[in-house]
Amino acid sequence: MSHLSNxxxxxxxxxxxxxxxxSVLLMVILFACLGGLIGDEVSKSxxxxxxxxxxxxxxxxxxxxxxxxxxxxxxxFYINSGDKRITPENVTYFVIKMDKGDIMAQMEATGASVxxxxxxxxxxxxxxxxxxxxxxxxxxxxxxxxxxxxIYKPSGMIGGTVSSSITEYLITYMNASLSRFIIGEGEAxxxxxxxxxxxxxxxxxxxxGQPYEDVTPSDISEALTGQTMFIPIIIMIIxxxxxxxxxxxxxxxxxxxxxxxxxxxxxxxxTIVTGKIIAxxxxxxxxxxxxxxxxxCYIGSITFMAVGGQGIDIGNYGLALGLTDYLLLMVSMFLAxxxxxxxxxxxxxxxxxxxxxxxMTMPLSILxxxxxxxxxxxxxxxxxxxxxxxxxxxxxxxxxxxxxxLMNGDVTLVLGGLVYMAVFAVVSIMITVKLYSSDILITGxxxxxxxxxxxxxxxxxx
Amino acid sequence: MTDALVLSEVRKTYxxxxxxxxxxxxxxxxxIFGLIGHNGAGKTTLLRMISTILxxxxxxIQVYGHDVAKESDSVRHLISYLPEDAGAYKDMTGRRYLTxxxxxxxxxxxxxxxxxxxxxxxxxGDKIDYRIDTYSKGMMxxxxxxxxxxxxxxxxxxxxxxxxxxxxxAYEIREVIRSIAKSGVTVIMSSHNMFEVDMLxxxxxxxxxxxxxxxxxxxxLKRKYGKETLEEVFVTAVKxx
Numbered sequence: 001m002s003h004l005s006n007x008x009x010x011x012x013x014x015x016x017x018x019x020x021x022x023s024v025l026l027m028v029i030l031f032a033c034l035g036g037l038i039g040d041e042v043s044k045s046x047x048x049x050x051x052x053x054x055x056x057x058x059x060x061x062x063x064x065x066x067x068x069x070x071x072x073x074x075x076x077f078y079i080n081s082g083d084k085r086i087t088p089e090n091v092t093y094f095v096i097k098m099d100k101g102d103i104m105a106q107m108e109a110t111g112a113s114v115x116x117x118x119x120x121x122x123x124x125x126x127x128x129x130x131x132x133x134x135x136x137x138x139x140x141x142x143x144x145x146x147x148x149x150x151i152y153k154p155s156g157m158i159g160g161t162v163s164s165s166i167t168e169y170l171i172t173y174m175n176a177s178l179s180r181f182i183i184g185e186g187e188a189x190x191x192x193x194x195x196x197x198x199x200x201x202x203x204x205x206x207x208x209g210q211p212y213e214d215v216t217p218s219d220i221s222e223a224l225t226g227q228t229m230f231i232p233i234i235i236m237i238i239x240x241x242x243x244x245x246x247x248x249x250x251x252x253x254x255x256x257x258x259x260x261x262x263x264x265x266x267x268x269x270x271t272i273v274t275g276k277i278i279a280x281x282x283x284x285x286x287x288x289x290x291x292x293x294x295x296x297c298y299i300g301s302i303t304f305m306a307v308g309g310q311g312i313d314i315g316n317y318g319l320a321l322g323l324t325d326y327l328l329l330m331v332s333m334f335l336a337x338x339x340x341x342x343x344x345x346x347x348x349x350x351x352x353x354x355x356x357x358x359x360m361t362m363p364l365s366i367l368x369x370x371x372x373x374x375x376x377x378x379x380x381x382x383x384x385x386x387x388x389x390x391x392x393x394x395x396x397x398x399x400x401x402x403x404x405x406l407m408n409g410d411v412t413l414v415l416g417g418l419v420y421m422a423v424f425a426v427v428s429i430m431i432t433v434k435l436y437s438s439d440i441l442i443t444g445x446x447x448x449x450x451x452x453x454x455x456x457x458x459x460x461x462x
Numbered sequence: 463m464t465d466a467l468v469l470s471e472v473r474k475t476y477x478x479x480x481x482x483x484x485x486x487x488x489x490x491x492x493x494i495f496g497l498i499g500h501n502g503a504g505k506t507t508l509l510r511m512i513s514t515i516l517x518x519x520x521x522x523i524q525v526y527g528h529d530v531a532k533e534s535d536s537v538r539h540l541i542s543y544l545p546e547d548a549g550a551y552k553d554m555t556g557r558r559y560l561t562x563x564x565x566x567x568x569x570x571x572x573x574x575x576x577x578x579x580x581x582x583x584x585x586x587g588d589k590i591d592y593r594i595d596t597y598s599k600g601m602m603x604x605x606x607x608x609x610x611x612x613x614x615x616x617x618x619x620x621x622x623x624x625x626x627x628x629x630x631x632a633y634e635i636r637e638v639i640r641s642i643a644k645s646g647v648t649v650i651m652s653s654h655n656m657f658e659v660d661m662l663x664x665x666x667x668x669x670x671x672x673x674x675x676x677x678x679x680x681x682x683l684k685r686k687y688g689k690e691t692l693e694e695v696f697v698t699a700v701k702x703x
Binding site (some may be wrong): 265442 | 476510513514515516517535538539541542543544545547548549551552553554562563565566567609693
């Protein structure tokens with residue numbers, strides 16, 4: 001067995017313990033369950049809410065022998081809503097007549113999410129306004145008012161936002177229905193014309209210089225939400241994971257006092273450094289893949305919420321990545337991991353023990369989190385020049401923004417990033433080898449001549 | 463007799479502080495050389511420089527004619543270093559640990575022979591297949607000394623090899639050191655236990671504040687200072703009384 005494979009085998013065995021595997025599996029299961037829970041919450045929030053109606057019997061609008069009733073409208077609307085739970089037989093469980101008494105008690109008793117209360121003058125206002133048809137003075141037309149009652153329950157961002165927006169949507173349709181009733185069904189087409197005399201005939205969006213029909217930048221952004229969120233998070237997790245593995249490994253070597261023995265074995269320092277880096281990369285990729293699977297379930301449900309389940313096929317707009325693009329992405333990811341390992345080996349050299357090693361992962365975490373947030377919120381192309389400089393300088397940014405760049409056909413940015421990361425990785429590994437050949441690994445910074453000089457100056461100043 | 467270890471005006475400084483101050487010394491092949499000195503005297507720093515893990519600020523160290531600074535890879539093939547309070551990889555078994563180390567020195571049958579020798583030296587019985595984190599301090603020390611010796615180094619560097627061990631374990635480890643020296647291995651060891659050094663070492667070097675203040679056989683030193691024990695010699699030499 002070669003010295004390198006002996007070191008790699010030892011490191012991998014040390015890192016892939018039953019405990020570490022169990023904790024990663026647990027995390028994956030947690031992510032998957034969380035995704036399932038969010039998915040359930042989203043689907044609950046996007047179905048028709050149970051609605052109560054107050055005053056519909058007293059406030060029936062009468063016109064030329066016909067009647068319009070808010071409760072009847074809602075019954076019809078719910079039956080035809082497409083919500084598979086609702087049938088003509090059970091619709092009255094979803095649309096409930098209520099009285100003017102204790103609305104909150106009735107809501108709690110029936111489980112209604114919202115109650116629509118027609119004002120006492122709802123009928124009279126609308127009917128008197130209809131009677132005054134032909135008057136040009138705006139103030140004579142009085143609209144019927146409908147109040148909405150909710151009970152606030154802490155249900156997170158999804159539950160609250162979606163249920164109130166569905167009620168707004170109900171009121172809009174109620175308005176349209178009443179308009180048709182007032183003007184007469186025969187005039188419905190004319191009303192539609194009067195309300196929307198301008199037709200947005202076609203939408204064109206230029207994507208990478210090519211015009212595409214019937215798609216807006218917003219549609220594209222929504223379709224890419226999953227990728228723009230997913231990739232930076234995964235890369236951040238992998239970087240933090242491999243970083244933590246390497247630094248902790250160094251901390252353990254020092255704490256268990258095995259480092260000195262390792263350094264006196266007949267092997268080159270570069271072999272020790274390379275062995276530790278390869279082992280951390282293998283374990284990091286194994287753990288990263290596991291996290292990726294868990295995150296895929298989690299992000300999948302969020303994406304569903306964001307696009308309402310109606311995605312567009314980005315491949316139709318020339319935005320799908322080809323084989324070369326995926327290869328570039330993989331190289332970018334590999335180099336980012338190499339950079340992370342280089343940084344961590346440097347940081348790990350200063351770790352005194354396992355505990356101090358844990359705190360040393362902080363700079364790496366910050367370097368991984370900054371580009372993740374920037375790429376998620378503004379991306380490379382939406383950032384200022386200063387932010388672009390920061391993004392480019394942090395090696396982990398490059399795989400995070402590579403997808404966006406490749407979709408935009410900006411291969412120069414990706415290749416530039418690859419060259420930068422390659423140089424960064426080589427330099428950091430060279431520094432690591434230098435550190436492994438120096439006294440710092442054994443004595444720490446406390447006995448470094450430069451640190452002692454600084455301390456000396458500090459003392460003199462005091 | 464061949465010179466196993468030659469130190470010439472060896473210095474080690476950390477910033478302004480001088481940890482080892484111009485130490486010169488020769489250890490012959492097959493000799494057991496003891497380094498004694500109080501805490502922080504520079505013993506461990508000296509042993510670490512011989513072991514290639516600390517850089518020499520000035521002077522030179524030669525192990526069997528190989529310069530430690532310039533030929534550290536060659537030197538590491540000749541030496542075996544056992545640091546004070548050294549540990550082993552706790553998730554490995556004793557056997558796996560010995561195999562891991564032996565893999566750096568030999569392959570195939572030769573490797574297996576080294577491991578078997580290590581197992582015999584450790585003398586842990588069936589505990590050799592137990593995880594190291596279940597070992598007592600004495601068992602751990604036996605395993606580590608077996609690790610250090612099984613590879614048949616030409617120079618064994620042992621730092622406080624019996625510190626913290628009970629009488630039986632310390633005795634057995636001293637017997638192992640004596641037997642390997644008889645087989646031609648040169649040993650340089652540090653210890654606070656003057657009795658141990660007196661019994662075990664052919665020659666002794668006394669270090670104080672990074673300087674080698676005395677070198678000689680235990681009997682020579684006792685005669686020179688007119689004392690009965692090495693402990694008295696050391697106290698007198700250090701305090702100048």
